[in-house]
Amino acid sequence: MAIKDTPEEWTVTASTTPFTGNKTSVRTDTVVMPDGHTVTRDYQVHPGSVAVLALDDEGRVLVLRQYRHPVRQRLWEIPAGLLDVPGENPLHAAQRELYEEAHVKAEDWRVLTDVYTTPGGCDEAVRIFLARDLSEAEGERFEVSEEEADMELARVRQQELVRGALAGELHNNCLVVGVLALTAAQAGEGLDALRPADAPWPARPFTS
Numbered sequence: 001m002a003i004k005d006t007p008e009e010w011t012v013t014a015s016t017t018p019f020t021g022n023k024t025s026v027r028t029d030t031v032v033m034p035d036g037h038t039v040t041r042d043y044q045v046h047p048g049s050v051a052v053l054a055l056d057d058e059g060r061v062l063v064l065r066q067y068r069h070p071v072r073q074r075l076w077e078i079p080a081g082l083l084d085v086p087g088e089n090p091l092h093a094a095q096r097e098l099y100e101e102a103h104v105k106a107e108d109w110r111v112l113t114d115v116y117t118t119p120g121g122c123d124e125a126v127r128i129f130l131a132r133d134l135s136e137a138e139g140e141r142f143e144v145s146e147e148e149a150d151m152e153l154a155r156v157r158q159q160e161l162v163r164g165a166l167a168g169e170l171h172n173n174c175l176v177v178g179v180l181a182l183t184a185a186q187a188g189e190g191l192d193a194l195r196p197a198d199a200p201w202p203a204r205p206f207t208s
Helices: 090-102 146-150 158-166 173-187
Strands: 012-020 025-032 038-045 049-054 060-068 073-077 080-082 104-116 125-136 152-157
Touching: 049 060, 049 090, 049 104, 049 173, 060 090, 060 158, 060 173, 073 173, 080 090, 090 104, 090 125, 104 173, 125 173, 152 158, 158 173
Parallel strands: 049 125
Antiparallel strands: 012 025, 025 038, 049 080, 060 073, 060 152, 104 125
């Protein structure tokens, strides 16, 4: 049997949206179970996100430190952002986030991995890109605000991030998944064997 996630949709007999926020909402579905009885499931409806693991020629990863209010911590992360426009090309969104958050551009883009962040309670899908051949972006820096106005930027060696993830010192899911996936890819078929940047993404279909 192939170990592969597959699409499936159980019957929903009722659906309500008790809360609608700025970017996300909460939905309550009444779902028919395999034995025929129904249960309610509450979950966050999310537009999806992209993240960028930007790796420089010295083996360092571009990271930023940002306050995250729900967990009351300042976390080290990789550049990331929402897919604000339905059907938006995720590569374009990733390139925008790398420019806005780090004022950096990259010539080589590949898909590192695709994940659901918390599939038991949220439908958020994240595509994590690998960006290489980095250089400073042209023009003025993007004007940041709110939590982003207090961000710190750094370039940290990949091995130090792996160590921190395994030691329980780093907790951002895109950072942890990204550096571990990068390490696995390097130990396997190599980074050039990763999927192309425009690879299909069934979780968030997009236009070219």
